[in-house]
Amino acid sequence: MDSGHVWLRPRGAGLSNDLSAFWHELNAVVRAGGWRVFEMGPVMGHPMPLLGRAASRPDAPNLLIAAGFHGEEPAGPWGLLRFLGSAQMRTTLELVNLAVLPLVNATGFAAGRRFNDRGENPNRGYSPGPDARALSVEGKVLKRHWAVLRRLGAHGVLACHEDRSVTRSYVYTYEPGRRPGPFSRSLAHALSRYSALHPNGTLNGCPVRDGVIFNRHDGSFESEMARQGVPATACLETPGMSPLAVRIQAQAHAIETFVLQRAKATRQ
Ligand code: NI
Numbered sequence: 001m002d003s004g005h006v007w008l009r010p011r012g013a014g015l016s017n018d019l020s021a022f023w024h025e026l027n028a029v030v031r032a033g034g035w036r037v038f039e040m041g042p043v044m045g046h047p048m049p050l051l052g053r054a055a056s057r058p059d060a061p062n063l064l065i066a067a068g069f070h071g072e073e074p075a076g077p078w079g080l081l082r083f084l085g086s087a088q089m090r091t092t093l094e095l096v097n098l099a100v101l102p103l104v105n106a107t108g109f110a111a112g113r114r115f116n117d118r119g120e121n122p123n124r125g126y127s128p129g130p131d132a133r134a135l136s137v138e139g140k141v142l143k144r145h146w147a148v149l150r151r152l153g154a155h156g157v158l159a160c161h162e163d164r165s166v167t168r169s170y171v172y173t174y175e176p177g178r179r180p181g182p183f184s185r186s187l188a189h190a191l192s193r194y195s196a197l198h199p200n201g202t203l204n205g206c207p208v209r210d211g212v213i214f215n216r217h218d219g220s221f222e223s224e225m226a227r228q229g230v231p232a233t234a235c236l237e238t239p240g241m242s243p244l245a246v247r248i249q250a251q252a253h254a255i256e257t258f259v260l261q262r263a264k265a266t267r268q
Contacts, residue, residue: 005072006112010245016074019110029084046106056094061266064153066101067160069123071108076160079251095263099152126224156262157225157233164240168198172213172235174226180212183232190257194250195239
C-alpha cells in the first residue's frame with residue numbers, strides 16, 4: 001500500500017503530514033508578508049490557494065513556484081514555507097513578481113501518499129495527447145486557470161518535488177537549446193550543498209548528467225509550461241532517504257536560488 005510516508009519535522013514541530021499545521025503556518029506567513037490569496041478550490045473539500053505578491057520594480061520578472069503535487073514528498077511544501085518565511089526578512093521578494101501554489105494535492109499530503117484520494121497522479125496529463133486523459137481533479141483546476149498561471153510564470157516556473165527512493169538529489173530542467181545552461185546548473189549546485197548529486201548515468205529511464213535531467217517532456221505541470229514557451233522551468237528532486245530537516249533546507253535554498261537566478265538573468 002502506497003501510503004503513510006510520514007516523517008518527524010525538525011525541532012519537534014510535529015509530523016510531516018499535519019495538514020492543519022501546514023495551513024496554520026502558511027496563514028501566518030501570508031499575513032506577515034502581505035500576500036494576496038486567490039482560492040482556486042475547494043478540491044475534494046480542501047483549499048487550493050494561489051498566493052501572489054508584486055515586486056517594487058515595475059520591470060520585475062514573473063515567477064511561479066508550485067509544491068505538494070505528490071503527498072509523499074513533504075519537503076517541497078515545508079521547504080517552500082521555510083523560504084517564504086525567511087525571504088520576507090530580506091529583499092529577495094522585492095526582486096520578482098512571485099506567485100505560489102503552496103500545496104496542490106492536500107489529500108495526498110494528509111495521507112503521506114503520492115496520489116490524491118481518487119488514486120490520481122496530480123502531476124500528469126497537462127500536455128495534449130492520449131495522456132491528457134490522466135489529468136487529475138487538481139490538474140483540472142489548474143488547467144481551468146492555465147492562462148493566468150502561464151502569465152504568472154512567464155519568466156520561470158519551479159515545481160518542488162522529492163524522490164522517495166534515492167539518497168542523492170537531482171533536478172529536471174527545461175531550457176531552450178540543447179544543453180543545460182546557467183539556470184539548470186545553479187539549481188543542481190544549490191541541491192548539491194545538502195546531498196550529493198545523482199551520479200551520471202540513467203535514472204527512471206532518463207539520462208542524468210551533473211544532477212540534471214534535461215528537457216524531458218512527460219506531461220507534467222513543469223513540462224507543459226516549458227512546452228508553452230516559459231524559458232526556464234524545473235522540478236527539484238530532493239532525496240527522500242535523507243533526513244527531512246536536510247531536505248527542507250535544500251528545498252528552501254534551491255527555491256531562493258531559483259528566484260535570484262531568474263531575477264539576475266532577466267535583468268541582463
Ligand atoms: Ni513528485
